[in-house]
Amino acid sequence: MPLALVHARYQLLETVRIPVAIFGSAFFPAAAMLFFVVPFAGDDPAGATYATAAMITFAVMSANIFQYGIGVAEDRDKPWDPYTRTLPAGPVPRLAGRILAGLALTYLSMIPVVVIAAVATAARVTPVQFLLGAGAVAVISVPFTLFGLAIGYSLPSKAAVVVAQLIFFPLAFGGGLLSGPDSAPGFIKAVAPYLPTRGAVEVVWAAVTDWQPRPVSLAMLGVWIVLLAGIAGWAYRRDEGRRFT
Numbered sequence: 001m002p003l004a005l006v007h008a009r010y011q012l013l014e015t016v017r018i019p020v021a022i023f024g025s026a027f028f029p030a031a032a033m034l035f036f037v038v039p040f041a042g043d044d045p046a047g048a049t050y051a052t053a054a055m056i057t058f059a060v061m062s063a064n065i066f067q068y069g070i071g072v073a074e075d076r077d078k079p080w081d082p083y084t085r086t087l088p089a090g091p092v093p094r095l096a097g098r099i100l101a102g103l104a105l106t107y108l109s110m111i112p113v114v115v116i117a118a119v120a121t122a123a124r125v126t127p128v129q130f131l132l133g134a135g136a137v138a139v140i141s142v143p144f145t146l147f148g149l150a151i152g153y154s155l156p157s158k159a160a161v162v163v164a165q166l167i168f169f170p171l172a173f174g175g176g177l178l179s180g181p182d183s184a185p186g187f188i189k190a191v192a193p194y195l196p197t198r199g200a201v202e203v204v205w206a207a208v209t210d211w212q213p214r215p216v217s218l219a220m221l222g223v224w225i226v227l228l229a230g231i232a233g234w235a236y237r238r239d240e241g242r243r244f245t
Contacts, residue, residue, distance in 0.1 A: 026111070029113045069163070143200065153235035174195050
């Protein structure tokens with residue numbers, strides 16, 4: 001654990017030195033709040049709460065897919081990454097530190113969304129719901145962290161940027177993050193339960209409202225976690241085998 005914290009500190013310092021990286025993760029969810037949620041659902045307490053939870057999921061997805069997908073791919077091009085792989089501690093402290101740093105940045109990227117919801121909308125949650133929502137964020141970070149790691153260890157940095165962008169918006173739209181729980185178009189309703197974004201947003205909805213998650217969405221979220229964990233592990237081992245044997 002101490003080594004994981006050292007790696008997490010290193011990752012955070014490296015990111016803070018380039019503030020635009022943090023700004024990018026927080027910008028899209030905050031912009032969506034200002035342009036879509038505040039004008040159209042800001043005066044409706046229930047609608048604003050559901051929309052804010054969706055934008056929080058949007059922020060979690062943005063922070064993790066881009067941070068891990070692009071960040072890992074870029075790190076693989078630097079001399080420091082091959083060096084750390086030669087250390088006797090093994091990969092666990094380094095990966096754990098990266099995940100801890102990513103979780104901290106994920107919570108940081110949500111601050112603008114929460115502030116906008118508090119001051120510009122009628123969204124309201126109880127203290128218990130707020131804490132449950134914060135815990136739900138850690139849970140739903142798992143699939144998107146794995147998604148980013150799978151991209152980062154599979155592709156070179158230039159390709160990772162493109163693939164992360166191509167995946168990000170279809171997942172957001174297809175999962176129904178930009179529409180209400182029951183107001184999405186028919187096509188979105190048909191595909192959403194099978195995407196990880198839908199299961200993730202339903203976990204957050206359940207934490208901060210009285211929403212009952214649909215079994216198929218939760219089951220598919222679990223399937224995605226297992227699938228992405230397998231892909232990320234395979235990509236890591238393939239990258240290590242190509243560059244260190």
